[in-house]
Amino acid sequence: MRGETLLRVEHLTMRFGGLVAVNDLSFTAKAGDITALIGPNGAGKTTVFNCITGFYKPSEGRVALAHGGEAAFAAIEEATEKGARTLSVGDGAIHLLERMPDYIVTQHARVARTFQNIRLFSGMTVLENLLVAQHNPLMLASGYSVLGILGLSSYTTRQREAVELAKAWLERIGLTERADDPAGDLPYGAQRRLEIARAMCTKPILLCLDEPAAGLNPRESLELNTLLRDIRDRDETSLLLIEHDMTVVMEISDHVVVLDYGVKIADGSPEQVKNDPKVIGAYLGVEDEEVAAVEAEVEGRA
Amino acid sequence: MAVFIQQLINGLTLGAIYGLIAIGYTMVFGIIGMVNFAHGDLFMVSAFIALIVFVLLTSVLGIGSIALALLIVLVVGMLLTSLWGWAIERVAYRPLRGAFRLAPLISAIGVSIFLSNFVQVIQGARNKPTPPMIRDVIVLFESQGYTVALAYKQLMIMVVTAILLAAFWYVVQKTPLGRAQRACAQDQRMAALLGVDVDRTISLTFVMGAALAAVAGTMYLVYYGVVSFSDGFVPGVKAFTAAVLGGIGSLPGAVLGGIVIGLIETLWSAYFSIEYKDVAAFSILAITLIFLPQGLLGKPDVEKV
Amino acid sequence: MAVLSQSTAAGAEARVPDRFVSASKDAGFAALVTLGLCVPLVTLRTDSEEGGELILVPRLGLTAALCLAIFFARLGYLLLWGKEARAARQPTSRKEAIKTVATPRHSLTTIGLPIALGFAIAYPLLVTVINGGLSEARYWIDLGILVLTYVMLGWGLNIVVGLAGLLDLGYVAFYAIGAYSYAILSTTFHISFWVCLPIAGMLAATWGVLLGFPVLRLRGDYLAIVTLAFGEIIRLVLINWVPVTNGGAGIASIPRASFFGLPFNDDDDGFAAFFHLEFSPMHRIVFLFYLILALATLTSIVTTRLRRLPVGRAWEALREDEIACRSLGINTTTTKLSAFATGALFGGLAGSFFAVRQGFVSPESFNFLESAIILAIVVLGGMGSQIGVVIAAAVMIAGPEMLRNLGFLKAIFGENFDPSEYRLLIFGLAMVVMMIWRPRGLVSTREPTVFLKERKSISSDLVKEGHG
Ligand SMILES: Nc1ncnc2c1ncn2[C@@H]1O[C@H](COP(=O)(O)OP(=O)(O)OP(=O)(O)O)[C@@H](O)[C@H]1O
Numbered sequence A: 001m002r003g004e005t006l007l008r009v010e011h012l013t014m015r016f017g018g019l020v021a022v023n024d025l026s027f028t029a030k031a032g033d034i035t036a037l038i039g040p041n042g043a044g045k046t047t048v049f050n051c052i053t054g055f056y057k058p059s060e061g062r063v064a065l066a067h068g069g070e071a072a073f074a075a076i077e078e079a080t081e082k083g084a085r086t087l088s089v090g091d092g093a094i095h096l097l098e099r100m101p102d103y104i105v106t107q108h109a110r111v112a113r114t115f116q117n118i119r120l121f122s123g124m125t126v127l128e129n130l131l132v133a134q135h136n137p138l139m140l141a142s143g144y145s146v147l148g149i150l151g152l153s154s155y156t157t158r159q160r161e162a163v164e165l166a167k168a169w170l171e172r173i174g175l176t177e178r179a180d181d182p183a184g185d186l187p188y189g190a191q192r193r194l195e196i197a198r199a200m201c202t203k204p205i206l207l208c209l210d211e212p213a214a215g216l217n218p219r220e221s222l223e224l225n226t227l228l229r230d231i232r233d234r235d236e237t238s239l240l241l242i243e244h245d246m247t248v249v250m251e252i253s254d255h256v257v258v259l260d261y262g263v264k265i266a267d268g269s270p271e272q273v274k275n276d277p278k279v280i281g282a283y284l285g286v287e288d289e290e291v292a293a294v295e296a297e298v299e300g301r302a
Numbered sequence B: 001m002a003v004f005i006q007q008l009i010n011g012l013t014l015g016a017i018y019g020l021i022a023i024g025y026t027m028v029f030g031i032i033g034m035v036n037f038a039h040g041d042l043f044m045v046s047a048f049i050a051l052i053v054f055v056l057l058t059s060v061l062g063i064g065s066i067a068l069a070l071l072i073v074l075v076v077g078m079l080l081t082s083l084w085g086w087a088i089e090r091v092a093y094r095p096l097r098g099a100f101r102l103a104p105l106i107s108a109i110g111v112s113i114f115l116s117n118f119v120q121v122i123q124g125a126r127n128k129p130t131p132p133m134i135r136d137v138i139v140l141f142e143s144q145g146y147t148v149a150l151a152y153k154q155l156m157i158m159v160v161t162a163i164l165l166a167a168f169w170y171v172v173q174k175t176p177l178g179r180a181q182r183a184c185a186q187d188q189r190m191a192a193l194l195g196v197d198v199d200r201t202i203s204l205t206f207v208m209g210a211a212l213a214a215v216a217g218t219m220y221l222v223y224y225g226v227v228s229f230s231d232g233f234v235p236g237v238k239a240f241t242a243a244v245l246g247g248i249g250s251l252p253g254a255v256l257g258g259i260v261i262g263l264i265e266t267l268w269s270a271y272f273s274i275e276y277k278d279v280a281a282f283s284i285l286a287i288t289l290i291f292l293p294q295g296l297l298g299k300p301d302v303e304k305v
Numbered sequence C: 001m002a003v004l005s006q007s008t009a010a011g012a013e014a015r016v017p018d019r020f021v022s023a024s025k026d027a028g029f030a031a032l033v034t035l036g037l038c039v040p041l042v043t044l045r046t047d048s049e050e051g052g053e054l055i056l057v058p059r060l061g062l063t064a065a066l067c068l069a070i071f072f073a074r075l076g077y078l079l080l081w082g083k084e085a086r087a088a089r090q091p092t093s094r095k096e097a098i099k100t101v102a103t104p105r106h107s108l109t110t111i112g113l114p115i116a117l118g119f120a121i122a123y124p125l126l127v128t129v130i131n132g133g134l135s136e137a138r139y140w141i142d143l144g145i146l147v148l149t150y151v152m153l154g155w156g157l158n159i160v161v162g163l164a165g166l167l168d169l170g171y172v173a174f175y176a177i178g179a180y181s182y183a184i185l186s187t188t189f190h191i192s193f194w195v196c197l198p199i200a201g202m203l204a205a206t207w208g209v210l211l212g213f214p215v216l217r218l219r220g221d222y223l224a225i226v227t228l229a230f231g232e233i234i235r236l237v238l239i240n241w242v243p244v245t246n247g248g249a250g251i252a253s254i255p256r257a258s259f260f261g262l263p264f265n266d267d268d269d270g271f272a273a274f275f276h277l278e279f280s281p282m283h284r285i286v287f288l289f290y291l292i293l294a295l296a297t298l299t300s301i302v303t304t305r306l307r308r309l310p311v312g313r314a315w316e317a318l319r320e321d322e323i324a325c326r327s328l329g330i331n332t333t334t335t336k337l338s339a340f341a342t343g344a345l346f347g348g349l350a351g352s353f354f355a356v357r358q359g360f361v362s363p364e365s366f367n368f369l370e371s372a373i374i375l376a377i378v379v380l381g382g383m384g385s386q387i388g389v390v391i392a393a394a395v396m397i398a399g400p401e402m403l404r405n406l407g408f409l410k411a412i413f414g415e416n417f418d419p420s421e422y423r424l425l426i427f428g429l430a431m432v433v434m435m436i437w438r439p440r441g442l443v444s445t446r447e448p449t450v451f452l453k454e455r456k457s458i459s460s461d462l463v464k465e466g467h468g
């Protein structure tokens, strides 16, 4: 199913009072891709994430996610008309994310996310953080706590599996040694990696990362690139990525969407986007026509 | 209709008293994010101070003019209650500045328990009736044999409340102290870095709240003519309710909330049952918060993710 | 104010006389403030004359005594424990001193509970031996029952406040619901205690859900006031709904609990006869002691287990960061509700016990002060810590009770002196002092619920307290 469309954002608009943070945005993300969402500060990137993950209700527009291949999109209109959140199509399903509360987006539509300012459970250990992420399957296994209190063995087995998954992720992010330390004690870079691992423990098919490389040193940044590629290639998870660090974006992303003042100004491969005058203009903060002049000026000085 | 107007007048009077107390809750909450649970008991303490000073002036010193006596009571009461407010902040809350949120709350509950029992031990457990103060009323109109009257003391309570509100509103909006308060409410550490004396600003906030509580205490005494050591809790909780109903942190909200609670109470007592007036007030609070989680005039608290 | 800051600025090298002078100034200032506070509240006592007129009784001596007491207390404090005194005593920086103390003590939290349980089991025997007889030990066993009741209530509220981080100021409502459920079911429908106990717990939990459902989306202090209001509403309904609750008079003659069917009386089919013991009213008291011990232990075991289950971890995660919880697919509403209901359940069970022990319930037992005491026990114990709650309950409940015994103070203050009059006054003061002394409670470290290699306690600086 790699290469098929996974996520379709259609005419997404988000207003806060008079402010239009996202304006009529449409784009798609493919399964097996790393799709990057870039743009200057305040462009509305985090707002797009919040709309996709159910934290904000968009003012207008539709956000659809297909499980089991893009064939499921065939049912998108039917689902919209029925007012359904989810509609099964064959062995796949279509999910209309804008209709779901945030926790359902993660639980049923299997979209996980991280936050621009890290949100770990700082008073809980690294291992506990990874177990909280497996809450829903564990809750089921504990018979909604009733059987768990009685100490049923089926739950114990399930819990052991959960710890194994956590251990595997600790191995991948290089934090095995710190498993029993409080998350708040970790250095910044490790906290970022832990947040990604925690999101991955929900077994998502789409992982949304909000500036994962922010605040990392160059070595950590390289390690992060490896980790993200590894997630794309080894796990059945596609990535949606907000990032300011252009080297990271150019290095790892397969597809780039550029936002400016809530409007999409470019959409394409990293190469295409890199040379788009509109994009350069947005980042330099000048009108399109002046880009050439400014570039010449910059080059002249250098 | 006549009954309704009379109840409206009574409700507004009661609401004014609640509003004055509620401002103390709201200001303190606004600036340090703490529920000053002892504020209701401070109000009770101020009523006692007013009572003692009033008796001292009229029966010991023999001042004949009630108006003059009340004026002195008000000023002395505000001063002494402010001192209480200052001392409480200094002893029980300042050491907990920056500590985790529940510690000052428990400390405040401790102060509240201390104050009411201190007054009980020191002044006795019995109700303290005052000599009647202002008995005259203005008859507004009569209809179907029912007289609608505005008592002078009700008029006085409303006028004094309005004047003081205007004064405090001015202080908070227009003076450097008010600016410092708003700066501390936003970010204490940053305010301190910019040269705002945070401790002093917070102290003054408590002093202002206490002074308003003293006004409320005096008015309460004039209105009801009796006070006891346990009279702090219920008005305190009502005023806190009013502050939350109006949107905690908002000064006009506190007054509006006070008036709403006062009206609910009197109207419910008049038309339904006096026993359930408090249940009605609390239920309306809960219902309002369910639909307007930030209260009537509070700023919606956006959850930026 | 100026004096205060000067004295701290004087630095560690201040010589002793200087220190004394600055401390005296400071203490003098404190005495002056006290004087201001005492005038007129203490100095003039209002008394009613025959005709109802108020008269003022001056009490200059008392005022002077209070001011002097504050002066010397402040002076002594500054000289013995003040910043400079401490600096003069130990040249090493305070930071270092703190570090050595702050190394996590696993022992207290892991072995504390079994030790406390062992002590509690032996307690009736112990006090019997010490007092030279079962009947003579009655006061102590009653006190033990009281403390254990608050331990159980503290543990119940700890789930809501300590684990889930939700501030509940109306916990006493669930205690009341449990008590009245048993009182009404047993007096009207003659249902036995053992049947009523679970019913009362379930009723309280149901009310927890009913209350929680609409209000749990409120944050922090809004939740606090709504729960407080709920507590007051329940109390007011108990007072005013006379046909069912008998109003302010309360419900009396509530049937006593039996020993699994054997009543505690001197009949032939009573407990004493069955076990061939000589009848003693103390059997029932000892039974009540072990009953509340069993209920409290149940609370503790269930809470400990829940903490290690996903739901318990979700509670703590909720306290740490609600938004992150939602991003991990956790339904925060049901999670909060489950915490609220579980806490209410134990409150209800404790309430039933209260009713069966007293044989009488009235709305007066369920006022806000009770909620405040239980909350204070939780916070003082250290949020989330079970052994902390035990210590805090013992200190907060047994301590003021001890005041009743201080008869010898009469010798000092005269025959009219009644120490129990000062019980709540001292209680309030103690709450303030203890919070200032330990703002994060007695046991503030958090124990992890699982570990790979080593169980390390988590320092309180990292543990959040929740916003809701
Ligand atoms: N909850 C909210 N309420 C009001 N305005 C909001 C809210 N969330 C975002 N905004 C506004 O929407 C605009 C876009 O914000 P957003 O956080 O999405 O930008 P961003 O692209 O993520 O920027 P950055 O690169 O700085 O993270 C900003 O002007 C912001 O102030």
Ligand SMILES: [Mg+2]
Pocket: A045, A046, A047, A116
């Ligand atoms: Mg952003």
